[in-house]
Amino acid sequence: MEFDIVEIRIILLLVMLGIGGVYDFKTRKIPDILWLVFGGTGAILYLWDYHNMTPYHIIAILTSTFIGVAIWRWKIAGLADAFAIIAIAVILPVHYEFMMMPIMILVMAFFIMVVGLMMYNISLNLAEMIRTKTWIFSEFKSESKFKKTLAFLAIHRKRKRETFVISAEKKHLTESVTKAFVFLSYRNKTIRENQIIQSNKQFVQNVPPLITFMFGVAVFVVT
Known part of the structure; x- marks a missing residue:
């Protein structure tokens, strides 16, 4: 041939x-x-x-x-x-x-990839809201509605089975606010060093292949 x-x-x-x-x-x-x-x-x-x-x-x-x-x-x-x-x-x-x-x-x-990730995040966030009967980003008190809407599409709370994720939150400097969103890039050193986020309470962003x-x-x- x-x-x-x-x-x-x-x-x-x-x-x-x-x-x-x-x-x-x-x-x-x-x-x-x-x-x-x-x-x-x-x-x-x-x-x-x-x-x-x-x-x-x-x-x-x-x-x-x-x-x-x-x-x-x-x-x-x-x-x-x-x-x-x-x-x-x-x-x-x-x-x-x-x-x-x-x-x-x-x-x-x-x-x-982006559409798939959005559907994945939406499904996980909706499931959590239905399970807990609370707004999922209530601890992000200083963030705008626009950022919270973006977060609903882009991030979710870490699941045990997930490995390739990077943190999507940080502690705020003021005492009155506990958390703020951080939409990190896929070149974050967390991935380069193959570090795994252990806390299942933390909001994360997937690093897709x-x-x-x-x-x-x-x-x-x-x-």
């Missing part, structure tokens, strides 16, 4: 994201060598299909690289996520003649 270069690039992309997705799901840590090996292999393939490169391909690679660096610098995602986007840009910058694959995969994965979502989206897009 013969494969053309595009098919090889697609297989390379799916295998890379599949391996990265497993690491991300299990540990939230991905070896940098993964992106170097697969991205480097994708670059080497240009020795055979350089004639297919167009200015649009180059624009896609540069744009995706910029976006990858930007989401890392702006603390929207981790460094591994940025490396993944850059590696995708090198392996398969454009597919179906016009689709910028790295951007398409990132946008779709991020959208699905973005690469796992990107793998799912990539499978859907290319098939």
Whole structure:
């Protein structure tokens, strides 16, 4: 069975994201060598299909690289996520003649991930309110209604089964107020040092496996 270069690039992309997705799901840590090996292999393939490169391909690679660096610098995602986007840009910058694959995969994965997290937080917060028959954020006395609404979508009280979470609250400096919201980024050192929040009374924010979502989206897009 013969494969053309595009098919090889697609297989390379799916295998890379599949391996990265497993690491991300299990540990939230991905070896940098993964992106170097697969991205480097994708670059080497240009020795055979350089004639297919167009200015649009180059624009896609540069744009995706910029976006990858930007989401890392702006603390929207981790460094591994940025490396993944850059590696995708090198392996398969454009597919179906016009689709910028790295951007398409990132946008779709991020959208699905955010919606999923919101539904997860809403369900847990509603369940707690029904169980306790009290407003869930009553201890956050100084926070505005807008922040409390945002918190209802973004955070929840930690469950025993949860591991990959970061704290979403802090103690206020004044004596009259006990707590305040802290919507932390996914580059918080709590995750880098693999520390686990033990208190089940603390409000937390999940750290989702973005690469796992990107793998799912990539499978859907290319098939």
